[in-house]
Amino acid sequence: MRAYLFVLIYAGMLPLALLSPFAGAMIWAWLSLMYPQSQTYGYFSFGFAAPVAALTLAAFLLSRERALPPSTAVAWSMAGMILACGVAHATAIDREIGAVRWDTIWKGLLLALATLAMLRTQLRIHALVWIVALSIGYFGLKGGLFTLLTGGRYRVVGADGSIIGDNNHLAVALAMVLPLVAYLAMHAGSRVLRAACWVAAPLVAVGALFTYSRGGALALGAMAALAWLRTRHRLAMLAPIALLALGAFAFAPEALLERLGSIDDYGSDPSAMGRLAIWRVALELALRNPLTGVGFQATALPHVVAQVDPTVTPRAVHNSYLEAFAEAGGLALACHLVMILAAALDLRRTRRATAGVAGWRWAHDLSGMMQASLLAYCVGSFFISFAFYDGWWYLAALATALRVHACTALAPRGRVAAAGVATAAAAAAARGR
Amino acid sequence: MDTLAFLLFCLAAFYVVAWVLLNERLGEHGRGRGPIAIRREEPAAARRARGAPGG
Numbered sequence: 001m002r003a004y005l006f007v008l009i010y011a012g013m014l015p016l017a018l019l020s021p022f023a024g025a026m027i028w029a030w031l032s033l034m035y036p037q038s039q040t041y042g043y044f045s046f047g048f049a050a051p052v053a054a055l056t057l058a059a060f061l062l063s064r065e066r067a068l069p070p071s072t073a074v075a076w077s078m079a080g081m082i083l084a085c086g087v088a089h090a091t092a093i094d095r096e097i098g099a100v101r102w103d104t105i106w107k108g109l110l111l112a113l114a115t116l117a118m119l120r121t122q123l124r125i126h127a128l129v130w131i132v133a134l135s136i137g138y139f140g141l142k143g144g145l146f147t148l149l150t151g152g153r154y155r156v157v158g159a160d161g162s163i164i165g166d167n168n169h170l171a172v173a174l175a176m177v178l179p180l181v182a183y184l185a186m187h188a189g190s191r192v193l194r195a196a197c198w199v200a201a202p203l204v205a206v207g208a209l210f211t212y213s214r215g216g217a218l219a220l221g222a223m224a225a226l227a228w229l230r231t232r233h234r235l236a237m238l239a240p241i242a243l244l245a246l247g248a249f250a251f252a253p254e255a256l257l258e259r260l261g262s263i264d265d266y267g268s269d270p271s272a273m274g275r276l277a278i279w280r281v282a283l284e285l286a287l288r289n290p291l292t293g294v295g296f297q298a299t300a301l302p303h304v305v306a307q308v309d310p311t312v313t314p315r316a317v318h319n320s321y322l323e324a325f326a327e328a329g330g331l332a333l334a335c336h337l338v339m340i341l342a343a344a345l346d347l348r349r350t351r352r353a354t355a356g357v358a359g360w361r362w363a364h365d366l367s368g369m370m371q372a373s374l375l376a377y378c379v380g381s382f383f384i385s386f387a388f389y390d391g392w393w394y395l396a397a398l399a400t401a402l403r404v405h406a407c408t409a410l411a412p413r414g415r416v417a418a419a420g421v422a423t424a425a426a427a428a429a430a431r432g433r
Numbered sequence: 434m435d436t437l438a439f440l441l442f443c444l445a446a447f448y449v450v451a452w453v454l455l456n457e458r459l460g461e462h463g464r465g466r467g468p469i470a471i472r473r474e475e476p477a478a479a480r481r482a483r484g485a486p487g488g
Contacts, residue, residue, distance in 0.1 A: 030446040138442045190468030
């Protein structure tokens with residue numbers, strides 16, 4: 001029943017991709033972030049994303065929308081990442097094990113770039129925030145309710161077969177999406193939807209916490225601290241946050257508290273020590289192959305790990321920065337770091353340019369909340385393999401699109417110069433004066 | 434319950450996609466119209482009058 005209803009909705013959406021390539025890009029984002037096809041209990045083995053990608057790219061190339069993405073550091077680092085990953089896969093020690101990963105990476109990056117090229121209006125930026133929040137927040141909301149109904153005895157997990165299927169990955173993804181839910185709670189047009197988002201936000205937080213992921217808990221803590229600093233109602237927010245934290249500690253099962261308490265005592269935890277061992281192996285492999293890396297998921301191969309230390313158990317790298325470096329080489333790591341830095345700078349510039357500007361409060365709040373999302377990603381991805389997560393690419397695309405949109409619109413008002421941002425529009429305005 | 438939540442979120446995604454398309458076809462490229470559009474900002478004077486922060 002669920003499978004057929006999903007197919008019905010999917011079939012209803014497909015023609016929209018033909019009408020507008022941006023609609024196709026949003027459908028792709030929904031399919032790749034929520035992975036709804038996996039929730040149909042494997043009823044269909046059909047690749048639902050491929051037709052959407054083909055239709056979107058065809059519609060994009062044939063329509064008047066056809067344009068290159070803005071020439072920003074985020075866009076260039078995405079393009080550089082495709083190149084670096086392509087070379088890494090072509091020269092991989094074992095191409096078979098990384099074939100699926102490479103397939104999702106190039107498609108994800110290409111669609112993220114196409115989306116960035118079309119993210120030119122306030123309407124589209126806001127709509128993409130909705131899609132990202134709905135697609136990932138679904139697991140948090142469901143997980144939060146499940147936790148409350150079962151007393152938190154079970155782990156919350158994500159979509160089976162997707163990158164957020166694992167509890168650790170889901171926790172970081174939820175910590176990243178929580179500030180977007182908070183933004184929607186502040187700026188959705190309908191009062192009912194705003195209230196729904198305020199109800200959903202703590203449930204998503206509960207869902208993230210009850211993944212029992214320690215890295216996720218650290219990401220959640222860092223995100224919450226920055227999001228609180230970025231809110232306009234700091235004092236008013238203190239009481240509900242304190243209540244939520246006290247409630248969580250009062251009712252949290254012993255197992256969760258023990259799990260979180262073990263962060264301090266990593267020396268006696270085999271899982272943490274296993275991560276440190278694989279980090280050392282990954283770093284050594286990266287230094288031996290600094291240009292191309294060893295290929296995707298190669299650290300899961302015993303003969304690759306044995307080149308460095310045969311006593312270490314082969315497994316995923318469990319650190320995004322080392323993952324990019326070891327699996328795809330120095331260029332991939334550079335692109336990853338530039339993308340993070342550029343997204344952070346874009347958000348800071350947007351926040352400064354829109355501070356106190358009438359009609360731009362939404363962009364001011366969105367950039368502040370996205371800073372918290374970015375921090376959650378940077379902290380959380382230190383403990384998991386998350387360098388090639390498309391949710392992160394959408395966040396980076398949104399950050400740069402928001403900056404370009406705000407600075408282009410505000411340049412004539414002189415706001416952009418004050419924020420230290422140079423855009424083509426600002427230069428044109430200056431020449432006009 | 435699980436199926437209901439799944440359907441609700443799938444339909445919500447459908448709604449967002451259709452909403453953008455419809456607003457663009459109607460020539461609305463700003464905040465858009467409807468429940469998921471960006472909330473209209475309260476004028477600064479009104480905010481000041483009720484003593485809200487940021488006024």
